Amino acid sequence: MQKQTDIESALLRKYPEPVALVTTRSSAGRPNVMAVGWITFASDDPVMFVLGIDDEAYTYELIQETREFVVAFPHAGMARETLYAGTHHGHKIEKLSLAGLTTQDGVKVRAPLIADAVVNFECELVEITRPGNCPLIVGKVVAAHENTMPNLKRLLNTAKGYKLGGVSSNSES
Amino acid sequence: MQKQTDIESALLRKYPEPVALVTTRSSAGRPNVMAVGWITFASDDPVMFVLGIDDEAYTYELIQETREFVVAFPHAGMARETLYAGTHHGHKIEKLSLAGLTTQDGVKVRAPLIADAVVNFECELVEITRPGNCPLIVGKVVAAHENTMPNLKRLLNTAKGYKLGGVSSNSES
Numbered sequence: 413m414q415k416q417t418d419i420e421s422a423l424l425r426k427y428p429e430p431v432a433l434v435t436t437r438s439s440a441g442r443p444n445v446m447a448v449g450w451i452t453f454a455s456d457d458p459v460m461f462v463l464g465i466d467d468e469a470y471t472y473e474l475i476q477e478t479r480e481f482v483v484a485f486p487h488a489g490m491a492r493e494t495l496y497a498g499t500h501h502g503h504k505i506e507k508l509s510l511a512g513l514t515t516q517d518g519v520k521v522r523a524p525l526i527a528d529a530v531v532n533f534e535c536e537l538v539e540i541t542r543p544g545n546c547p548l549i550v551g552k553v554v555a556a557h558e559n560t561m562p563n564l565k566r567l568l569n570t571a572k573g574y575k576l577g578g579v580s581s582n583s584e585s
Numbered sequence: 586m587q588k589q590t591d592i593e594s595a596l597l598r599k600y601p602e603p604v605a606l607v608t609t610r611s612s613a614g615r616p617n618v619m620a621v622g623w624i625t626f627a628s629d630d631p632v633m634f635v636l637g638i639d640d641e642a643y644t645y646e647l648i649q650e651t652r653e654f655v656v657a658f659p660h661a662g663m664a665r666e667t668l669y670a671g672t673h674h675g676h677k678i679e680k681l682s683l684a685g686l687t688t689q690d691g692v693k694v695r696a697p698l699i700a701d702a703v704v705n706f707e708c709e710l711v712e713i714t715r716p717g718n719c720p721l722i723v724g725k726v727v728a729a730h731e732n733t734m735p736n737l738k739r740l741l742n743t744a745k746g747y748k749l750g751g752v753s754s755n756s757e758s
Contacts, residue, residue, distance in 0.1 A: 459596070
């Protein structure tokens with residue numbers, strides 16, 4: 413049975429949420445990474461992602477500049493690296509190396525792949541809208557890469573305050 | 586280490602994905618429900634959801650007609666009901682009762698709440714865009730309701746082919 417509650421309290425029951433690492437690279441060659449929880453698909457042919465980020469993110473500046481980014485899904489053992497990426501600003505520091513993340517080159521965009529992620533999607537910017545208080549970025553997937561190790565579990569955000577962890581499924585159907 | 590792969594193969598490594606139940610009610614009073622996997626937040630002040638659904642969904646017709654809907658997160662024991670909602674069309678059948686879902690009235694919109702869900706968010710339509718091959722619907726949360734039972738786990742989509750189940754977290758940080 414449901415009881416009405418305030419929206420903020422209700423949001424405490426939204427977990428687990430996905431978490432992705434989004435990489436970019438400035439025209440001058442400087443790479444960056446951020447953690448994004450607001451991400452889902454926006455189209456399946458072509459495949460597109462939609463992600464919500466904050467106005468102040470260096471990633472937002474670089475996506476507007478280069479119209480490219482990479483979406484990587486970290487594996488369950490990458491909580492520390494993802495937490496670092498999600499809690500530091502990239503304007504003045506080189507977050508990728510400080511987060512302990514290793515990168516590889518993609519094939520279609522200059523933003524780097526996250527070498528240890530479960531999967532990486534190279535994306536080209538389609539559009540930016542602003543229905544509420546932050547930019548919604550839509551990107552078309554133009555190339556994909558997967559970890560050579562099979563059966564890696566994705567990292568999820570399991571509770572308020574960046575409680576990052578793996579999950580074990582107990583599928584029912 | 587990453588190896589390039591085709592996009593379709595890479596998508597097999599996107600799981601677990603969220604799953605939500607989205608309810609609507611026609612102007613004539615007929616309720617409907619669908620399962621939506623493409624859903625995330627689009628704003629935090631005010632709180633907004635963005636969801637991607639298919640053009641043929643009766644839900645899409647009803648959202649355009651009434652500009653209202655409810656987003657409910659089913660709990661881990663609701664795999665059967667959610668699978669029914671996700672694999673049947675609502676144009677000709679009364680999916681809510683056939684899925685075995687009990688409803689309650691909300692306070693701001695006429696679309697019904699899912700009584701057994703973890704949490705329900707009443708939403709008013711903000712905008713519909715189409716960056717790819719399906720409508721992206723943005724709704725502003727205008728009221729929220731939570732289950733009187735605490736600690737219910739959310740149902741997730743754990744693998745291709747609607748493998749719905751609960752997950753147990755093993756948080757690392």
